[in-house]
Amino acid sequence: MAMSDFGERCRPRRPRLPAMKHAIDMDPVPYPLDPDACYRAIEAKDARFDGRFFVCVSTTGIYCRPVCPARVPKRQHCSFVPSAAAAEAAGFRSCLRCRPEAAPGTPAWAGTAATVSRALRLIEEGALDEGRLEDLAMRLGLGERQLRRLFLAHVGAGPQAVAANRRLLTAKQLISDTNMPLAEVAFAAGYRSLRRFNDAILTAYGVAPGEIRRASEKQAGGSIRIRLGYRPPFDFDRILAYLSSRALPGVERISEGRYARSFHLGGVKGLVTVTPAATGSALDARIAVLDAKGGTVPVRAIAARLRRLFDLDAEPGAIAAAFAGDPAIGPRFARVPGLRVAGAFDGFELAVRAVLGQQISVKGATTIAGRIVARLGEEVTTEEPGITHFFPAPRALARADLSGLGLTGGRIATLTSLAQAVASGALDFTPRESLDAKLAELTALPGIGEWTAHYVALRALGEPDAFPASDLGLRKAVGKGEPVSTKELERMAESWRPWRGYAALALWTIDGE
Incomplete structure (x- = not known):
């Protein structure tokens, strides 16, 4: 599902691994998602749900936004997670067509997740690009284990997985939408070295950053979009x-x-x-x-x-x-x-x-x-x-x-x-x-x-x-x-x-x- 023509040409087909296919069912977390309601939302491509959850498709290994323009997959092939980071942690790759990096941000949550919301804002600003998880937890008045537990409950992935996902999606957007040199993209997205940047893009999208740049039609001239x-x-x-x-x-x-x-x-x-x-x-x-x-x-x-x-x-x-x-x-x-x-x-x-x-x-x-x-x-x-x-x-x-x-x-x-x-x-x-x-x-x-x-x-x-x-x-x-x-x-x-x-x-x- 949701593979662009570029993705079909350049992405090698991965073998279907049972561990990936069942990752979400094997390690459930108590986020409040109703699978049937989620499926109805992707059938309708309802923009009001964009960013509230992502759909993971077992037959392709891809995760998408609810508004992805591609054909809707069969219900039995779909699992639903509350964040792009949770999809990445379960072994799914980001869709090149609906571009999860352009989805609305993670919603603010009530109750104990107010702490998660504060942590997400800090991570978005790069708190874990150089800092330690221990330091982030201390800023929030929590222990590391408690912070991880809250993230799994409300985001579906740990803080470090969320930080890695944000770096990846930021990098993808800058590759696709700007003329920034790729070295500058790497550091602007929060990577500490070009090697880590290249490895992350290749692992996530199956192609090198330069191939994504060459296939992109959107260029922002001398500005960053x-x-x-x-x-x-x-x-x-x-x-x-x-x-x-x-x-x-x-x-x-x-x-x-x-x-x-x-x-x-x-x-x-x-x-x-x-x-x-x-x-x-x-x-x-x-x-x-x-x-x-x-x-x-x-x-x-x-x-x-x-x-x-x-x-x-x-x-x-x-x-x-x-x-x-x-x-x-x-x-x-x-x-x-x-x-x-x-x-x-x-x-x-x-x-x-x-x-x-x-x-x-x-x-x-x-x-x-x-x-x-x-x-x-x-x-x-x-x-x-x-x-x-x-x-x-x-x-x-x-x-x-x-x-x-x-x-x-x-x-x-x-x-x-x-x-x-x-x-x-x-x-x-x-x-x-x-x-x-x-x-x-x-x-x-x-x-x-x-x-x-x-x-x-x-x-x-x-x-x-x-x-x-x-x-x-x-x-x-x-x-x-x-x-x-x-x-x-x-x-x-x-x-x-x-x-x-x-x-x-x-x-x-x-x-x-």
Whole structure:
């Protein structure tokens, strides 16, 4: 099933190994997949299930997305797994036709899998490319065995298998969709040597990287193209409108269904633009490198940041269904399908923006942010109108004179302490073992209270259950103009877990009946 003409010509037929054919049945894991429902979804090629599971076909040794355009195999030849990593671990090869590397990301899970969701975000950003599993587990407040057990339960494969799969799929996308030299592809995808890269591609696809490149019809010119899949519905215009009023002057630009921004990551400076893909449920991101200084373009990190910025790993159907019976939230979601929580490309930028927004209007905070960028940000020349600077680094902001920008003394002190904490490594914007742990870390800084901490956790960290219950706007929205107490709102919000952040966004941005 799902073999492209290229795959039929170049891929040698493998012998059918019983161990591979029955791998999933022999080592079951408790992920919540109904095989009959999964088969009905692939029969319908229903895009709403894209990324939620993969189908492994025993007669071909291939695994595919539910939307693969190839002929649907017979039911008895199909097994279903919750992730591409689980399919690879069971001995199946990635389909060259439906391209699992372009599928939406692994969905966020509730309950104990909130830890898995945090771990997946860290792995996506390369936590296991050089680091050890022990270090990842420590960052999440777990032991190695417990982390492996959670991954097997919710992803169907261990953390290291997931990391290997992400490297492989990133490499495949860069081979197919860009003109990057293959050596650069290898290191951008997270491989530490060309030999490991070549071996991984040959093992996974049966052909060398160069053969895949020669067969690929898509070339991105001088830019690097990334296709970012999502599960529909997705209201892209609405999330752009939200980001537009909060865009950092000189750093971000939003116009005519297009997002653009400068970035400076790991010694690489560039410009990234995002638009809706011409086909399918995806966004197209293009990275233009302005100055690499001999460094490797952090493609995986940029992709992960964009996924968080546009909340592409959300499951809108599950979230809307959870709120369907709620009188305050349900009707709002019904009127705006595809609602997403706008995240952040950079956690430090978002935290600074949140501090600036304390007790002043969105417009006022944006104006002051523009002054900070103009005074402290490094200038950049691009072909994108309005993008003139990089956002100032934490170290630059920590030692800067912020007087004369329209800030109070207290706000200056908060920004300085925030920048010093980030510059020293005492604070970062990667997920921790729990939402409460990150909130405690943030509120330990002077001038950052519960509201700001929840807002940063929601947008910078992608914590779907962050909820600033003291917010006057939320309390008014629930009380239909008459604000309820913070305690009353907290009580009501218990039934909105683990997606209280989405409830907050609905109350903030969608009028009630």
